[in-house]
Amino acid sequence: MRRDIAVTCLAVLFIGLSYGAIAVASGFPLWVPAAQSVLVLAGASEFLFIGIVAAGGNPIAAALAGLLVNARHLPYGLALPDITGPEGPGRGWRRMVGTHVMNDESVVFALAQDDLPGKRAAYWACGLGVLICWPGGAVLGALIGSAVHDTGAFGLDAMFPAVILALIVPDLRDRLTLRTALAGAAVALAATPFLPAGLPVLLALVAVLPLLRQRPPVVTAEAGAVPKSGATPESGATAEADGATPSAPGATPSAPWAIPGADGKSGEQSVGAR
């Protein structure tokens, strides 16, 4: 488990490197990715914020889009047992830090453990590791990015969409998700010539509407908890593929917004690697 956490944190460091480099290449001073990485500590939303603002969008609208991406932390908190404190919910600084380091990785590792002490240990180890690696990578990346001036010649403008794409690929393997994502992308592209920057991305959300009308799937888990071992047809394949590439840190982190266990992917990954 420790090795898996270390590999995950290393991958976070690499994503942080590209985040910092992309932020300064997009015209932000170093302190923006540095402060964001510490204070927000949620990669996908930070990428989204930087992307919308760099395209000329309103920073408040960009923050709201980022919050939509981060809304998944609410079900995370619902799914976790009391792991932010030694006895029951923690108090004071422990509660605050423990809450702040709630992220995709720490939640996935915590849910994969069997007993409460194990869950707490995994949660804190991974949470604090990400708290160090994500900002560290972002600052390093920003320093490297500052040294490069002609970003087009080095293809740095292609890095940002490639990073986001790599992060959502695990989700896109689900056919329904792929279809709605493509529909959303098409809406955004069609709207780009006509709408102010930043809005086309938000307009893409209309693609979620058809999902609202679908019949809810049969839920087997107890109410109030995210099912821990959601078995999907692809979970076995994912774990198998993981076993084949244990030395690829970049392939390890699941999409940072996946609900752990809700689709079986995230949970299976850490289990499969053990």
Place this chain on the structure above:
Amino acid sequence: MKDTTLVVAGMATLAAGTYAFRLSGQLLRARISFPPRAGKLLEAAAVILLAALVATTALTEGHGFSGFARPAGVLVGGVLAWRKAPFLVVVIAAAATAALLRLAGVR
């Protein structure tokens, strides 16, 4: 960066709101039951937002087409990511493809 004050306000909004999400789930845990379906919907919405971000940043610049080099690089990165290449390989291949195409005169 055009307006530092506004950007700082946006950053503060994102940071405070994210912390509120992290805290409220724990506080609500004992009081409400949250349907897993809502979690799935949130997840789908997040993926849609990010996919739209990929499409617009890869293919457009301002209100027009970005040229061929950038989306070609992103496509190479996407194919590599689909084939489970390491993250670093994906990112470097995307940048290198765009850079080489530009070196060859493709815009």
